[in-house]
Amino acid sequence: MHGLMVKQRRKLHRVQVEKAPRLGLIRPTPQGFIVTARLHDGQTPDDYEDVLEKLAHAWRVHGVRLVSWKPGRVTLSATLVDPLEMAAGLEVAAEGLLRVRVGLLDDGNPFVIDFRTVPHWLNVGATQSGKSNLANALIVGLSPQPVALVGFDLKGGVEFTPYQARLSALATERHECAGLLAELVAVIKSRMELCRQHRVKNIWHPRLPEGARPIPIVVLVDEMAELFLMADPDNEKEEVAAVATRLLRIAQLGRAFGIYLFVCGQRVGSDLGKGVTALRAQLTGRICHMVNDDETAKMCLGDMDRHAVAAARQIPPDRPGTAVVIGSDSRWHRARSAHVLEEEAEAAAEAYAHRAPSWQSLTAPFAGDAEQAAELDESEIEEFTEPDLEDLPV
Structure with a gap:
């Protein structure tokens, strides 16, 4: 029982929401690119929704959108120019x-x-x-x-x-x-x-x-x-x-x-x-x-x-x-x-x-x-x- 609690405690300490995204392969689109990011333990798609503007500035693009998500990962779309x-x-x-x-x-x-x-x-x-x-x-x-x-x-x-x-x-x-x-x-x-x-x-x-x-x-x-x-x-x-x-x-x-x-x-x-x-x-x-x-x-x-x-x-x-x-x-x-x-x-x-x-x-x-x-x-x-x-x- 003690060993099980120690193992669970290690998992709890591993949860950090504020961590750099783990990015997958970048796929080009006519307006920019699409990339998939794996979520860290404790992260949800809403965490990415809240920092899309920060990502746009960090990646030097016009805008970033969260276009879809699956358990454990989100797909982001970046546009280099404004299509509007x-x-x-x-x-x-x-x-x-x-x-x-x-x-x-x-x-x-x-x-x-x-x-x-x-x-x-x-x-x-x-x-x-x-x-x-x-x-x-x-x-x-x-x-x-x-x-x-x-x-x-x-x-x-x-x-x-x-x-x-x-x-x-x-x-x-x-x-x-x-x-x-x-x-x-x-x-x-x-x-x-x-x-x-x-x-x-x-x-x-x-x-x-x-x-x-x-x-x-x-x-x-x-x-x-x-x-x-x-x-x-x-x-x-x-x-x-x-x-x-x-x-x-x-x-x-x-x-x-x-x-x-x-x-x-x-x-x-x-x-x-x-x-x-x-x-x-x-x-x-x-x-x-x-x-x-x-x-x-x-x-x-x-x-x-x-x-x-x-x-x-x-x-x-x-x-x-x-x-x-x-x-x-x-x-x-x-x-x-x-x-x-x-x-x-x-x-x-x-x-x-x-x-x-x-x-x-x-x-x-x-x-x-x-x-x-x-x-x-x-x-x-x-x-x-x-x-x-x-x-x-x-």
Whole structure:
């Protein structure tokens, strides 16, 4: 017994967290290099997360990221230059149905918003941070696709009115939003009935006939806080509750039935009410540009990664379009969206105005959806759907 205790004591004395990393083979990448480090006894991946900036200075590189880990080792990626500098001149491109390349990530990979993989997104940022520019990029990327776009613009319509030609519906006042959200909930119920009739779990199931498959709907919401603010609680409480409940139902049920959310706001905090916190839990895609307060950064990223919050608060004002993003891999990245002028987004909306289905056809019973789908050019549908249909959730 005494010998066993002595052996264990030696192990305890061997544990030291602050030790130089034991590095493996350095593998080059287009932007720098990747290297694996073995953890010493007592170390965890968080110990490396906390000293990434120190490593970047010590290795004389632009930045270091922890990209993955296994028991006993971590993989680090170093970039020699900042890939985000090249994002401003990048061209926005559709890369499949409901999938848009909008910029670059800090590891040099494309910054992609993919509603099939991550159905709902929260996009926050202060004025001139690039938040609206990202919405413009989405308009450009989604306009040529066989999808419907619906706008909620609580700035009186100044954000989305220029793109109204491509929108199937637009609400600019809260009472209009409440009505439009009620109609979207009715669309979900209609599509539920369609799926029950064909014994499928969602509209992307292979057993659902192409002619009956309803058109996907992307809902763009600007200034989310205006949906929840109350100047007169006695008179507005019921309307705000209705909006919050309907928006939450869409977030919870929409994915299976082809309805996706992209929610924007300058400031998002728990002081707006429980509805905002409940909605945030359903918006698994997070994009945080430069913000003016800690609460908004924490509300956007804090429930996922504390390091992401710190990175978001370090975004300088002179880097518009730069954001911290958490997407399909559940890890945070710095990203920068391509610069898209309002005139470019407006031109795309006008050029593809014929792709906007009427709101009446979208809200009709599911038989009407099948009729609308039949009117679309089959080759255009295949262009976006055929390569990725097998990857869709079933």
